[in-house]
Amino acid sequence: MMRGAAFALLLLGACDALPRDPAGTSTQIERSRIFTVALADPALRSAPQVGRLVEEIERRTKARAQWRSGSGEPLFQQLDEGRIDLVIGRFTADSPWATDVAFAPALSTSGTKDVPIELKAAMRNGENRWIMTVERASRAISQEARDQ
Amino acid sequence: MSQTSLPQELREPMARAIRLEYWNIFWTLTIIVTMGLVLGQSETMKTAWIEDTLGLVPPVMFLIAAHMERHSHRSRRYPFGFERVNGLGFFVAAVALTAVGGLLLYNALMALGTQEHATVGSIVILGHDLWLGWLMLAAQIYSLIPPLFIGRKELPLAKQLNDKLLHTDALMNKANWLTGAAGLAGIIGLGLGWWWADSLAAAIISVDVLNDGIKALRSSTAELVDGAPRALSSTDLSQDAQKVRDRLQAEFPDATVRLRETGRLIRAEVHDTHPPSECRHPRHYWPDDEDRAWRLAQVSFIPPMEADEKS
Secondary structure, eight states: OHHHHHHHHHHHHHHHHOOOOTTOHHHHHHHHSEEEEEESSGGGGGOHHHHHHHHHHHHHHTOEEEEEOOOSHHHHHHHHTTSOSEEEEEEETTOGGGGTEEEOOOSEEEEOSSSEEEEEEEEETTOHHHHHHHHHHHHHHOHHHHHO | OOSSSSOGGGHHHHHHHHHHHHHHHHHHHHHHHHHHHTOTTOHHHHHHHHHHHHTTHHHHHHHHHHHHHHHOOOOSSSTTTTTTHHHHHHHHHHHHHHHHHHHHHHHHHHHHHTTOOOOOOEEEETTEEEEHHHHHHHHHHHHHHHHHHHHHHHHHHHHHHTOHHHHHHHHHHHTHHHHHHHHHHHHHHHHTTOHHHHHHHHHHHHHHHHHHHHHHHHHHHHHHTTOOOBOSSSSSBOHHHHHHHHHHHHHSTTSEEEEEEETTEEEEEEESSOOOSSOOOGGGGOOSOGGGGGGEEEEEEEOOOHHHHHO
16 A cells, blocks of 8 residues: 555656756756746737736746837747747748647637637657646636637 | 468467567557657658658568468469468568668668767647647657567567568567667657757667567578478578478488478478378478377478489
8 A cells, every 4th residue: 555655656756757848947947036928919018818828837836027119920949949939929820830849738719710720839859748737727818729 | 271371370470470560560550650740850760760660561561461361272373372462471570670771770870870860850749839749759669669569479479380571570570679768769869959869869779670670581481492391480491491301311311301391281201212101291290299280281202213213
């Protein structure tokens, strides 16, 4: 019985140990207490879900968001190079960027049924711990994200 | 004489092999579905999933060949029956393995070359966010279990039936733990932040698929071009066939003995000699235990040209 409990605890500990980020995004954020965010469309700054998502990530990481300016494709390039940690924007459901960056679950969907436009966060590919943090935060603030 | 190409004494083991292959397909499908549900973007998982899907090819080809061998009668159009359908199935399985193995290796090397970082995110289960990698590991462990048992059961049947298709499948199943271990290491490595572990594990798995394919391709083409009978587990010459050759050569020392294989059966041609005066069934020439005598289906004698005899 004791052994089983110890094994379960060990397993839970292991569950939390993985995954890690190949480029160390989460460690870097933990150390500097800052993460960088950019909006694909500056008009989104006033969207309530964007603010709530950033606040939720700040709460979970105990870090402060540092806003960066920019728009469109160059932001994804910076994301891919690790110069930005997070890009939030409205993207089509079958975005051509889907293989180059990792998208979190959509916070909300607009557009038409044929071409839905999703408000969601994009992270650098492969930074799995950081991706999980943003996914969890997205689910925490949006019912639509929880349902995906 | 049997109107189908399957020897009478193989009917019972063949029926057992068919039942086993249906179970094999069932368990392989459960693995394909389980792995498919947690694929994600991992190269390791995609490669392992394709390998598992390819695992359906040998049992399906075996069942098609077995059906034709058991139920299709000799006819004017097919006077020798369908004993070579098994060899054709073996060839198709070999081509599929080789082609897909090569493609998977190319993909894995490209992913390594371009330093692709695989994204494996989280999933919600019973209200808890769980890293998808844990489910991938569970699926990989599950995928190791059924092939191990099926491979062990297939091996003796493959030897009894002298069935290369079944034998290749048995070896692939038995060796599955190797690729499974590579898969597990790939996912754990990915979890530890080693981006290259995923593509490297995928490359190792694809080399294994390619190796299986090339071995099977060499053996199956040897049969299709009337090469000497090959051993079940390698491209070496079959020991059974070597003994038949020695037996015939001992009785007809001046003759040239040529052997080939049609499916599980051996056919012998004894050139430049006259047949013995008494009537003999081909099985008379089988050198070893009677149980395997069914393998020798034909011994034909081709006498020397008259001109040769006079000289």
